[in-house]
Each structure stands twice: as C-alpha cells, then as structure tokens.
Amino acid sequence: MRTFILLQSKKRLRAIFVIFLILLALVVGKLFHVQIIKHELLKERAEANWDREIPFGGMRGDILDRNGDLLVGSRLAPTLYFMPSQNKDIAGAARALADILETDAAKLEEKMAKKAYMVKLAPEGKNITKEQSDEIARLQIDGLYTGVDFVRHYPKEELLSRLIGFTGYDHQGLAGIEFAYDEILSGTGDKIRLYTDAKGIPLPHVDDGFTTGKKGSSVELTIDSRMQEVLERELLQAMEKYDSTQALGIIMNPKTGELLSLASVPTFHPADYQNVDPSIYNRNLPVWMTFEPGSTFKILTLAAGLEEKVIDLHNEHFFDPGYVMVEGARLRCWKRSGHGDQTFLEVVENSCNPGFVEIGQRLGGKKLDQYIRAFGFGQSTGSGIAGEAKGILFSEKSFGPVEQATTAFGQGISVTPIQQVQAVAAAINGGYLFRPYIVKEILDDKGETLQAFEPEMQRQVISEETSKQVREALESVVANGSGRNAFTDGLRVGGKTGTAQKVVDGNYKDGDYIVSFIGFAPADDPELLVYVAVDSPKNASQFGGVIAAPIVGRVIEEIAPMAGITPRREGQLEKDYRWGDTLTHRVPDLTGMTRKSVRGQLYTYQIEWHGSGEKVKYQLPAVDTLIGVDDVIHVYTE
The missing domain is CATH 1.20.5 (Single alpha-helices involved in coiled-coils or other helix-helix interfaces)
Structure with missing residues (x-):
C-alpha cells in the first residue's frame, strides 16, 4: 500500500x-x-503614448510672374509652444515672455497654466520676429519650445493684391489666386516628436523624432509684373486726377489669350486685409464688374457687319441727322447736331450711334445676336479666375427692334471687362476666339514643371480678311477719330473709345459714367491689347476719348519694349492736326552739321547744346521723332 x-x-x-x-x-x-x-510594433505603440508633437507650419508654394519674379513667397515666422508640466514657475515665465511679446502678462499666464500637455501661445506668440525669437531663446524657459512657422511675404507690396488675394490665420487661401489654387499651394509642415511620461517629463532613454514635411507647389502666372506696375501706376494717377471711385485695366496677348496684367484700384496690402473694406478685396473688377460697355462694343457690331458684307467702309455713305427713330423711340447720337454725310469708315471714326444702328438693322436681330454670343458674351470666359461674372444679354423674346438697335451701339446689355477683351482680341487677331488664362505653369518644390497651360482656341468667329478690315478701321479711329488721344508715334495703335452712362436701380443716373478705351499695337500685327475703364470720373469731360484713351496710349508706349515691340513708322497713318491739338513736328537730322549751319537753318526749334565742339555727333530725341513745338532738341558735339 x-x-x-x-x-x-x-x-x-x-x-x-x-x-x-x-x-x-x-x-x-x-x-x-x-x-x-514584435519589438518595433510595441515600441511604436508605447512611443505613441509618450510622444508630444510640436508641429511646424507648412510652407506654401510661391506665386511667380511669367518671368519667374517672386510675387508672393513665405517668410520664416516662429510660433511658441508651452508644456505646463515642465515648468515650476509659470508666473515668472509669463512675465518674462510678456515683456518681449508686448502683451498682458496676466492673460498670458492664464493661457500657460492650462491643464493641457501642450499649449500653443497664439496669437501672442504666433509668427514672432526673428529678433523676438532670439531674445526668448536666451531666457532658457523650461517647457517653452519654438516651432517653425511661416507667413506670406509680399516683395512687391500691394501690387496685384486684388488678383493674388491672401491667406488666413491657418495659412488657408481665402481670396484670389491663393483661394483658387489653395490645394496646389498648400504644403505639409515638419514635426518634432518629444517623448515624455504622463507628467510631461522628458524620457531620457528615448530619442526625439523628426518628420519632414513638403513645400507646396508653386504657381507661375502669365502676368508680367513690369507691365502690372505700369498699369497700376496709371490707374492710381487717374483716380487721383479725376477723383474717380475706382478703375480697372487688362493687358492681354491677343494671339494667345495670356493675361499679362489684371489691375483693380484702389488696392490694399494682402497682409493687412483685415483692416480693408471687404468690397475691395472681394471684387476683382476686371472679371467681377458688369456694366454697359458703351462704344467699345461697336467693334463687334462692325466686325459682324463686315463679315456679312452688309456695309462697305470706303464706298458707301450714311447720313446722320443726330438721331434715328426706331419703333417710335428716338435714339440720339452723342453729337446732338449729327455728323451729317459720312462714309462708314467715318461712322466708325466718329463713333456715330445712328450709323451703328443702321449696321445692326442690316444684320437683323437674329444674326446680330448670333455674333454677340459667338464672340463669347453671355457666358463666363472660363479664365479660372475666382469671382468671374457672366454679364446679361437680352433674351430672344425680349430682343425687339429697339433692343436690337441699342445693343448695336453697346447700350442695354451688361458685360464684363474680360469678356470685352476676349471678344476684341478675336476681332483683331484674325478672328480666333481664345480663352483668357492667368496660370502659365504649376511647379514642384524643385522648380520642375508639373503642369503647363497652353493657349486654347475655341472657334473662329470672323475671317482673317474681315479682321484685317477691323484693324484698319480702328487704327483710323486713333489717327483721325475719337481715339486720337491714344496716338503713339511709331507704334501704330488702333482702338475704340467707350462712354457708358451708369444704371442705378434700373434707371440711368445723370452725370455718372464709366469711361473706357480699348487699344492694341501694332495695328497691322497686334501683340498687345490694353483695356482701361475709369468709374465715375470728375474734373474733366466724361468721355472715353478724353480720359481713358491717353492712359492706354501711355501704357502701350511704355510696355511695348517689354513685349519686344520695336517702334516703326512704316505704314502708320499720320495724325491730322485739329484745332486744340498740340502743334508737333518731326525731329530733323542734325548729325554732322556745324553750330553755324544749325543756327542758320533751324532757328524755329529750341536747341540745347552739349559739349564745346563744332560738329553735332548725336542728338536726342532721335531723328524723325514726333515732338511738340515747345520741346527741346538736345545736340551733343564732338
């Protein structure tokens, strides 16, 4: 057992x-x-419980002009983060920081004492300067960390502000290009990972981590910032001179649809948008504003009439008594006494309303409406610019004889400036309607092209022969007609004036006009198309030919070299003298002449001598330049 x-x-x-x-x-x-x-997996899970991230702001991509010049970039602007558990004297730390940040110490202490593992000291410590950051670093405050952040940098200050727009507190695009291309421009920020215990004490046995972010892609515009500077300067001067409420301008390459300048004034600084009336930064006037185009619209009626061969510019006459009767309505010409007997070329030169009513009637309502829509009116141009309007045309039922007549000379309809520029470009470039576009390329953070945008031709509206006739007629407008103030010697400018009475609550407002001019150069082979409109000008006759035409002439003259246009007088129409014009003459060739011969033969000119020699070596202005009788010829001797 x-x-x-x-x-x-x-x-x-x-x-x-x-x-x-x-x-x-x-x-x-x-x-x-x-x-x-499972060491690595469990370690990652453990570290996830220990880690505390300090995020760095994502670096947005740049916005560049067509030549690669920086319009908007990013500038380093640190942001402060605080871990309360790592500091035993929060009150003292708050007082020291408040002095540097120029803020209230008590409020800062309240924020720093929050029961949180990490506090972002914003807005007091957000986007501080480098000098502030250096001074704070010298304090060696426990638990205080400096995170990398960025703010938008505007090297050209207010230039293009209403097109470019701005970003908000969180670097998100809120207006303009910044808004429309926010997803492309946005970057992902770097991150530092700190490892602490539950009390926020750093763990000595675990190394801190770093996650690298990615800069956003850059947007290269079709804009030429040099041309933009010229146009904005002229518009701002016009606003001041004529005490106008606002002004706008567009420069386009009519052969491609590339927008070289898009200007709205008054402007604002994008970094200070919060102190600006929203009606300014929310309205990019060249694409947002709609108004009756006035006589600039006559270019399209002319093009349609020539294409359908209902008029002959040179061999057919029209008599203007100062008005025309349509269905019992008296439609007046701007010249109340009328222009009398004219060729149709003179109808165009004089911007005669009854003459254009006649063209519209010969076309017929249906055909005129077809051409207007074929030129792109009544719909968005598809430019991709935020806030673009469509304008308003008469419906088919409402397009009676009176509406047809007023439309023919640019009254009763509502269009946008960019629609007018698109349509006139087609009228002068051979008849091809190109879609306006503002972005040239999308670039990665290394400057390599991710996406390129090319000209997009939508359709041919008129023939090349008709387009040639339109160009010749509009060059004659500048040399002999209502656009004479845009004449630029050697550049062969063509164009058309526009004077439109403003409509308020459905009624025309007396004495309140939008005056405009659209011009192009060279007239025989256009490379530049410039449109300018001034809203509610004062202190001058309210006509496009008086106010807007000289602005366009000066702009074209200054930007022509930027576009590679060389002045040439070959084929240019001479500007006929009219009473009130400044007397002009062409500079003679003085080179090689002696002082005695110059004084003996050219006593009517003001000559200023430079040098002590006897013979003229060179002169300014150049030979054959058109100058006023009071201008000075500078001659330089051997």
Missing part, C-alpha cells in the same frame, strides 16, 4: 515538473515574441 502511494506521488511530481517546463517554455516563447519579433 505504501509502495502504491509512493508511486502515485512520483507520478504527480513528474507531471507537475512537465507542466512547469511547458509553462516556462511558453513564457520564454512569449517573451521572445514580444521582445524580439
């Missing part, structure tokens, strides 16, 4: 020992699995 009991005990001990060995093997296996096989 005792032997049986002993045997049973040995079996039990052996079983327990085997079970112990099995359990030990399981424990060792588990430890091997945890510490060796």
Whole structure:
C-alpha cells in the first residue's frame, strides 16, 4: 500500500515538473515574441503614448510672374509652444515672455497654466520676429519650445493684391489666386516628436523624432509684373486726377489669350486685409464688374457687319441727322447736331450711334445676336479666375427692334471687362476666339514643371480678311477719330473709345459714367491689347476719348519694349492736326552739321547744346521723332 502511494506521488511530481517546463517554455516563447519579433510594433505603440508633437507650419508654394519674379513667397515666422508640466514657475515665465511679446502678462499666464500637455501661445506668440525669437531663446524657459512657422511675404507690396488675394490665420487661401489654387499651394509642415511620461517629463532613454514635411507647389502666372506696375501706376494717377471711385485695366496677348496684367484700384496690402473694406478685396473688377460697355462694343457690331458684307467702309455713305427713330423711340447720337454725310469708315471714326444702328438693322436681330454670343458674351470666359461674372444679354423674346438697335451701339446689355477683351482680341487677331488664362505653369518644390497651360482656341468667329478690315478701321479711329488721344508715334495703335452712362436701380443716373478705351499695337500685327475703364470720373469731360484713351496710349508706349515691340513708322497713318491739338513736328537730322549751319537753318526749334565742339555727333530725341513745338532738341558735339 505504501509502495502504491509512493508511486502515485512520483507520478504527480513528474507531471507537475512537465507542466512547469511547458509553462516556462511558453513564457520564454512569449517573451521572445514580444521582445524580439514584435519589438518595433510595441515600441511604436508605447512611443505613441509618450510622444508630444510640436508641429511646424507648412510652407506654401510661391506665386511667380511669367518671368519667374517672386510675387508672393513665405517668410520664416516662429510660433511658441508651452508644456505646463515642465515648468515650476509659470508666473515668472509669463512675465518674462510678456515683456518681449508686448502683451498682458496676466492673460498670458492664464493661457500657460492650462491643464493641457501642450499649449500653443497664439496669437501672442504666433509668427514672432526673428529678433523676438532670439531674445526668448536666451531666457532658457523650461517647457517653452519654438516651432517653425511661416507667413506670406509680399516683395512687391500691394501690387496685384486684388488678383493674388491672401491667406488666413491657418495659412488657408481665402481670396484670389491663393483661394483658387489653395490645394496646389498648400504644403505639409515638419514635426518634432518629444517623448515624455504622463507628467510631461522628458524620457531620457528615448530619442526625439523628426518628420519632414513638403513645400507646396508653386504657381507661375502669365502676368508680367513690369507691365502690372505700369498699369497700376496709371490707374492710381487717374483716380487721383479725376477723383474717380475706382478703375480697372487688362493687358492681354491677343494671339494667345495670356493675361499679362489684371489691375483693380484702389488696392490694399494682402497682409493687412483685415483692416480693408471687404468690397475691395472681394471684387476683382476686371472679371467681377458688369456694366454697359458703351462704344467699345461697336467693334463687334462692325466686325459682324463686315463679315456679312452688309456695309462697305470706303464706298458707301450714311447720313446722320443726330438721331434715328426706331419703333417710335428716338435714339440720339452723342453729337446732338449729327455728323451729317459720312462714309462708314467715318461712322466708325466718329463713333456715330445712328450709323451703328443702321449696321445692326442690316444684320437683323437674329444674326446680330448670333455674333454677340459667338464672340463669347453671355457666358463666363472660363479664365479660372475666382469671382468671374457672366454679364446679361437680352433674351430672344425680349430682343425687339429697339433692343436690337441699342445693343448695336453697346447700350442695354451688361458685360464684363474680360469678356470685352476676349471678344476684341478675336476681332483683331484674325478672328480666333481664345480663352483668357492667368496660370502659365504649376511647379514642384524643385522648380520642375508639373503642369503647363497652353493657349486654347475655341472657334473662329470672323475671317482673317474681315479682321484685317477691323484693324484698319480702328487704327483710323486713333489717327483721325475719337481715339486720337491714344496716338503713339511709331507704334501704330488702333482702338475704340467707350462712354457708358451708369444704371442705378434700373434707371440711368445723370452725370455718372464709366469711361473706357480699348487699344492694341501694332495695328497691322497686334501683340498687345490694353483695356482701361475709369468709374465715375470728375474734373474733366466724361468721355472715353478724353480720359481713358491717353492712359492706354501711355501704357502701350511704355510696355511695348517689354513685349519686344520695336517702334516703326512704316505704314502708320499720320495724325491730322485739329484745332486744340498740340502743334508737333518731326525731329530733323542734325548729325554732322556745324553750330553755324544749325543756327542758320533751324532757328524755329529750341536747341540745347552739349559739349564745346563744332560738329553735332548725336542728338536726342532721335531723328524723325514726333515732338511738340515747345520741346527741346538736345545736340551733343564732338
């Protein structure tokens, strides 16, 4: 019996020992699995419980002009982060920081004492200067960290502000190009990972981590910032001179649809948008504003009339008594006494309303409406610019004889400036309607092209021969007609004036006009198309030919070299003298002449001598330049 009991005990001990060995093997296996096989996974999970991230602001992509000049970039602007658990004297830290940040110490202390593992000291410590950051670093405040952040940098200050727009507190695009291309421009920020215990104390056995972000892509515009500077300067001067409420301008390459300048004034600084009336930064006038175009619209009626061969510019006459009767309505010409007998070229030169009513009637309402829509009116141009309007045309049912007549000379309809520019470009470039566009390329953070945008021709509206006739007629307008103030010697400018009475609450407002001019150069092969409109000008006759035409002439003259246009007088129409014009003459060739011969033959000119020699070596202005009778010719001797 005792032997049986002993045997049973040995079996039990052996079983327990085997079970112990099995359990030990399981424990060792588990430890091997945890510490060796799943080490990295479990370490990551543990670190996730320990880590505290300090985010760095994402660096947005740049906005560049067509030549690669920086319009908007990003500038380093640090932001402060504070871990309350790591500092035993929060009140003292708040007082020291408040002095540098120029803020209230009590409010800052309240923020720093929050029961949170990390506090972003914003707005007091957001986007601080480098000088402030350096001064704070010298304080060696426990628990205070400086995160990298960025703010938008505007090297050209207010230039293009209403087109480019701005970003908000969180670097998100809120207006303009910044808004329309926000997803492309946005970058992902770097991050520092700090490892602490539950109390926020750094863990000495774990190295801090760093995650690299990615800069946003850059947007290269079709805009030429040099041309933009010229146009904005002229518009701002016009606003001041004529005490106008606002002004706008567009420069386009009529052969491609590239927008070289898009200007609205008054302007604002994008970094200070919060202190600006929203009606300024929310309205990009060249695409947002709609108004009656006035006589600039006559270009399209002319093009349609020539294409359908219902008029002959040179061999057909029209008599203007100063008005025309349509369905019992008296539609007047701007010249109340009328222009009398004219060729249709003179109808164009004089911007004669009854003459254009005649063209519209010969076309017929249906055909005129077809051409207007074919030129792109009544719908968005598809430029991709935020806030673009569509304008308003008469419906087919409402397009009666009177509406047809007024539309023919640009009254009763509502269009946008960019629609007018698109349509006139087609009228002068051979008849091809190109979609206006503002973005040239999308570039990655290394400057490599991700996407390029090319000219997009939508359709041909008129023939090249008709387009040539339109160009010739509009050059004659500048040389001999209502656009004479845009004449630029050597550049062969063509164009058309526009004077539109403003409509308020459905009624025309007396004495309140939008005056405009659209011009192009060279007239025989247009490379530049410039449109300018001035809203509610004062202190001058409210006509496009008086106010807007000289602005366009000056702009074209200054930007022509930027577009590679060389002045040439070959084929240019001479500007006829009219009463009130400044007397002009062409500069004679004085080179090689002696002082005696110059004084003997050219006594009517003002000559200023430079140098002590006897013979003229060179002169300014150049030979054959058109100058006023009171201008001075500078001659330089040997």
